[in-house]
Amino acid sequence: MKKRKVLVMLLLCMSLSIPSISFGVEDIQENIGAEEIEMTEEVLEDNNQTNGNKVEEKIEETDSSVKRISGSDRYKTALEISKNTFEQADMAIIAYSHNFPDAMFGGKLAVRYNMPILLSQKDKISDEVMNELDRLKVKKVYILGGQSAISLKAERQLLNKYSVKRLAGKDRAHTAWEINLEITRIAEGIPDTEPLPFWDSSSQIMASGYDFADALSAAPFVGQLKGSEEVNLYGHYPTESYAFVPYFGDEPFYGGAFIIGGPKAVPHMWPSDEYHAQGVGRRIYGANRYATAVEIAKLYPLSIGKEIDTVVLASGLNYPDALAAAPYVSTQNAALLLTHPLQLSIETKRYIQNHKIKNVIVLGGENAVSSNVVKELESMIF
Template sequence: VLTVALLTLVAPVPAAHAATSATRLAGADRYATSATISAATFPRGVDVAYVASGLDYPDALAGAAVAGRQGAPVLLVSPTAVPATVRTELDRLRPGRIVVLGGPGAVGDAILQALKAHTTGQVSRISGDDRYATSARLSASAFGAGVPVAYVASGRDYPDALSGAAAAGSRGAPLLLVPGDRITAEVRAELERLRPGRVVVLGGVGAVSDAVKAELARYGSVSRTAGADRYATSAQVSASTFAAGVPVAYLASGRDFPDALAGAPVAGMSGAPVLLVTPDGVPAAVRTELTRLAPQRVVVLGGPGAVSDAVLAQATGSGEIAKIAATYTPPPASKGAGAAALAWAGTQLGVPYLYGGTGPEGGHTGYDCSGLIMRAYQHAGATVPRTTKQQWAATRRVALADLTPGDIVFWSSDGEPTGIYHDALYAGVDPVTGKHMRLQSPSPGKTVELVPMLETNLLPFGGRIG
């Protein structure tokens, strides 16, 4: 028998903080976006400008921590050309020197020569035999021994390091890359030289293994900052680094890297986080972190194709979920329809999933998610519409902390009702495991099941009938 308890896997969502302003920094492409970010941030005559490939991420990620510490821009180029927008921005900046990040395979020697026309000083290159060695050499070029903290992230993927680069830049700390399952010789040597007070591993064990974490303990106390996914990890990095009341928070796509490459050093020098979002929504963990941070300003990095205007609305508290949270009061208790619907749905365990299905009474051999819920409430004497979004619209809002068995819970791809793609019946708490449960018809190849709640993409409000 499942019991009723307050749902604690997701905290009740407070009214979202309304930032005083929201802006977007974007250009026609990744190169123009990097130039736009630079132009909006840096004055003419900066000491140094960093240049990196816009087609890959490792060199610019490690360089972003250095650039953030030095108050320098990172501008993106192609392997064989300096785009016109970047040339124009370099002419405006007239940096004292230019540093190219990565080897000739990333940024060709011809580009290094072309860059000499845009500075009064030297053009140099920092690179190693691979991305890991390059990160070590970047660290050695900018940080002395005895740094308070060093960050370590996987060099095989970019999401954790995107947020980590801003955190490292704000702390005046290096960002070192590892393959995930070992520490390369050059990175090991750099850690020996740095002797940091502590080491922060970014991302879960799938990104940087526990074996690597254990080996890092040779160089300082070690902790891991990670979330359930790249978005939650970015929120955790922010929460562990930045105090509430930051003047600005930066938002970037978690599905691609170019915009955040140029934005991370700007965020780092501003003492601000980079939080990752989907193209159409602010994930729950990021929404919660934005509420805690209460930034005066939100800056979106990249165009609407990378981060939509809907994300801007959600981040500044003008989305539908934020409006619900601002005026929320718990609804009256169900008159029994929810419990009855859940009890009937429990008799359908093991029935196959069928897209468009409403069960044998509808002439089908199975159910889809909303078909099961519609039929369950029909047996409870209540009328519920057919589709997930219709079921959202037809129910009274109930916060996750106020759920009772039989209430409907919803999952959304964009953090708003517009992105709802799945729903299930909340089934209370398993008294053995203490986990909150849901009864659902999940997906093709599966059957009606009773399983633990899934936090990813779960909306902070459900629906109540009767």
């Protein structure tokens, strides 16, 4: 037992020793990538649950400028985020709760057209989700992913009350493409029967599809980022917005307006100077996932025109609580940052201290972001 305790303490100390160097949007001179942490799609325990006891769904109202939005599990946390974001919504997104790419890359669609992201199990839309759709007076529901994510049975349940459209491809990468194409269809009024080509690679923003952290931080930013008004290289595709796509390839990627994360997360084909000579391939990254999120936050004032005074804070080690966060973040003067669950990550702490942050909204329960982190934040925010 003593040896086990010593080992646990050593591992904990190592996990908290996170590099504090951050890198901006710059030429790549060192092969420093986003921190690699293996994640499984099946998360055995929701971050919100503590010792088997359920946490009441809520946003904690206190005199502090640090508040927490949480539910008893990932589904109810998503519901609470929706309730704290929307009074009414014509459209909503339903995504599978145990597979992050669909919901995370769907964040751009949610942000662009003011949709909540609600989470579901595969075969049944819960009564709570149905009630939230009714509260919002939703008319149309988007299902993200194929029938292995949200089944036909669940789709039929929605069809009893709503117009339903499924955005799905042969795999998660193609599902992300379908999501991007739908954004263009809505913006341009293009019917489903009319085919659309994929984006020219110079209009893509790419993040790893294997790990959630970089895409999670980027989703609210990408959703608010407007595309170039210039005609792209092929001269036939609208660039009202950038395509937000996951990288699943084994080969280096050779295009992209932005790449989120380091070369370990998304390899590039050419040296950075050749990349930049063509006006593409600007990489946004830091020494780890926490620093990468900070580098994204630094882009808001110039790229989107928002002066950030609020930070929405999520666990950097697990994704469920923040899957539905993108539309909430976009309604605030906010950026989404990450932290270690037990101690405020140094990169995040420095950003809050140096950017006059007035409010912090914590997503998820005690296991996602501990009370120790909240106390540290309260000592910083006045």
